[in-house]
Amino acid sequence: MAAPSRRSVKLSKGERKLLRKQVKAQHLLLKHDGIATVSGPTQHLVIANGGLGNGVSRQQLLEVLQVFGTVEILLMSPNKPYALATFSTIQEARGAHNGLNGQVLKTDGSTQPITLYVNFVEKVVSEEISPLSLPPGLLVIEEVISPEYEKRLLAFADGSTDTKENVQRSLKHRRVKHYGYEFCYDNNNIDKDKPLPGGLPEICDEILEQSMEKGYVKFKPDQLTINQYEPGQGIPPHIDTHSPFEDGIICLSLGAETVMDFRHPAGHSVPVMLPRRSLLVMTGESRYLWSHGITPRKFDVVPASEMQKTGTISGDVSNLTLNKRGTRTSFTFRKVRKKPCDCAYPEVCDSQIGCKYTDPSPSVPTTDGDASELEHKYVHDVYDEIAGHFSNTRHTPWPKVVEFLKTLPDGALVADVGCGNGKYLGVNKDLFMIGCDRSKNLVDICREKKFEVFICDGLLVPLRSGICDACISIAVVHHFSTEERRLSAVKEIVRLLRLGGKGLIYVWAMEQEHNKVKSKYLMERKGKPVQSQANCAKVQTGNECSCINQDANKMDLTCFEQLPDIIKDATDKQNSAKLPVHTNRTSFDSQDLLVPWHLKGVKGHHKADGTSALQPEVKEHAVYHRFYHVFSNGELENLCRSISNIRIVQSYYDQGNWCVIIEKC
Incomplete structure (x- = not known):
């Protein structure tokens, strides 16, 4: 007999709520882990909220599953908020599907009871796992x-x-x-x-x-x-x-x-x-x-x-x-x-390299004053120290930024907020471009190239409101250490634009692999293996880091009913944590972090005429740490959407960066 259609069955209020939660679980599983559910019954189930990441042990889950029949396969991945199970028969799986949906489970590993949501999947595959080897020694x-x-x-x-x-x-x-x-x-x-x-x-x-x-x-x-x-x-x-x-x-x-x-x-x-x-x-x-x-x-x-x-x-x-x-x-x-x-191992040996590390363990700022002090020490001062070396490595404009500038009408007034060494100030000779940067030494490099530049903070640009036809801010906003200051930086760009004026903003992306393609940042490891890090990104000689276990921030499915509390708890923990030091050329595992810049015997940068502008020679291998907030997918768009007088024209991913084109309206 055919199953009755949904229209012919009147559901109670509790049943409708359970159905909504079950559908939400399906969407989240597909979005975050690529697990596609099916409508018809099979032997195979996915149990949302029934994973190790929720504090559910294998023994505890087996106890509730085996009530409905023989469990042939039970897969529980580390830190994941779901489990996959295969029963001996479809009838047993159907019984578990009907009996466990909405069931509340108390666990020793979770502070609050969790609710299970069960869906059918096409199959459950158990892969052969090669045993890991102990580190040498x-x-x-x-x-x-x-x-x-x-x-x-x-x-x-x-x-x-x-x-x-x-x-x-x-x-x-x-x-x-x-x-x-x-x-x-x-x-x-x-x-x-x-x-x-x-x-x-x-x-x-x-x-x-x-x-x-x-x-x-x-x-x-x-x-x-x-x-x-x-x-x-x-x-x-x-x-x-x-x-x-x-x-x-x-x-x-x-x-x-x-x-x-x-x-x-x-x-x-x-x-x-x-x-x-x-x-x-x-x-x-x-x-x-x-x-x-x-x-x-x-x-x-x-x-x-x-x-x-x-x-x-x-x-x-x-x-x-x-x-x-x-x-x-x-x-x-x-x-x-x-x-x-x-x-x-001289690269990590304090006796051999004599590294001059800036203090690698500041805390995530909780006040505007702390944020300003952090940015001064770990952004402004650092770029002044590394300006020459930084300029030597920043000579090729990114094609999509050039494309944006080439589409602007002749004679347009364009501000480059955070212009660095000015690599975009001369790409379109038909524009009138002015640049500004917080680093005096980078501004001096721009002046040597005969660009129109001045020194200022990105939160307070000394230009009249509404005078710019366009603004660009490339790899700048991610250096502001609180969400409020990042929002203020975008608002300052909007303030400079005339009605109908467009802005282009680039920020580093936390996702360094997009559509199964590694970013250039990861590809440039010169043949070294690239594998994502787990938990904290801190790998630094002799220095201690207090950052929280970052796995909690990744478990979007931890508990479908308690998700807002979990996000708040993870945020509170991160706000009280110390900033981890990132390992260069690896995936990001924390959004707020310090990124090392290695300075080895740099004597100066090249002037526009090909001569060298000397700065004090660096005889030692010096390592400086720059603060970054790497943006997750959708975060930059959400920041822009909170500003009422702009619209997002386009958003895209470009080689490890999240990018938006905005228009003032």
Whole structure:
């Protein structure tokens, strides 16, 4: 018998609401993950809000699914807010579809109950996942000490008999004690001339002698850091500073297991399981080149199989579940270095490159004053420092910007707000173009080229309102550090335009791959592998970053009913976080970040006549950090739509940039 049409069935108010939520789930799944649902029943289901990203464990989901029949396949991807399941028969799947839609599920991994929405899909495919390899030089040794020795070490860590110098301190992410030498988090170093009295505690002799005997370390460590992590706490990704410590760092995990993430500068990461009473050994590349950190969260994604308790955690979505964290205490032992580091990784070695880093850990601004100060230090000052080198790398105008300028009528007055070295000021000789920039040194370069330019802030351009036929702002608005200031920058461009005048705005896009094509920014890695980073973008020698787990910002489907609260919560966390430092030529994983500019022995820039304009020679490899807010898809259009007297003529993506053409009306 044919199913009754929707017109012939009168639904209750609750049923209509459930249907709307189910349809919304279909649209979001298709939009964000490319999962297409089907109307007719199949053996295969997608369960929205039933994923690891929502705090639903494999065991918990299996319990509610198996009520309706035999589950042959259950796929749960890390951080995803949905799961895919296959039943033995269509009848069983239909029962789950009808019985689970709208069902409220309480989870240990979520602060609020979640509602499941179930749809049919054509098929569920379980792919073969190649196991990940540990970073070179990394070892995890299980059951390295006895449970009795573990109890004594934990009692010592919790004890209150320490000297004044070793008293426990509370950091934002954990509690910490130091022995032998105090580690200074202000400069990520130690004072080798000021050892702490007492040296390392005698209770550690057993594990140190064992590590020496097994060859895990070459020298007996003389510095100890004890960290205690409560569930939900972690440590940001970092590389232990090279200059203070020798090769060979060992870390003993006590009290609870956890997952530590290792990430290569190229962007690929390896999650590593650290069981209770295991010893982590970092030597060579894993110690000097890879960053390591523990994401602050209360649950880890781990293999569901009891067989795999250590090593790397693969992306095998047929064997993943959630593991609730406990209180973990770590004993990290190091050997203080007496000579400068001469490792094989000079690009990240503070002993070898002598990098002059600007402070890489400012916080996301919360006030206009903080924002202004941040931009002054991490935008204005930086561009003045790198002006010559920057100009040498900015010589080819982007074709679509040139196309916009070529379409303007002869004699049009055009303002280039944030003109940089003026590469667009001379592309159309039939226009009257004036440029402005906040950087005095870049403006000086423009003046050498005989352009009409002046110095000003993009938020306050000293020109009369409504005098420009067109304005361009190329790669400028993303340097403003709050949404209010970015909106003000666009409003200032609009103010300059006459009625009917057009503006062109370019900003960096967070999406560095569009329509399956990598941007030029990623393509220019000269053959190096390009893989997206996970969580924080921070990879920096010896510097600590406090940015939040960015996965939460990507889970648009986390809970269909609680989405506004989740977005607000993620925003509140990001506002209180420190800015991560981006790894160049990799995908962006945070919208607000610092992007390094490497300056190597630059002596000057070339004048228009081909001669060189000298600036003080940079003898060292200097690294400067520029603030960026990279725009997500649709964000620039939404910013423009909030301005009442303009319309969007065109919006497009151009080699890693989101772009709009606006018209004043």
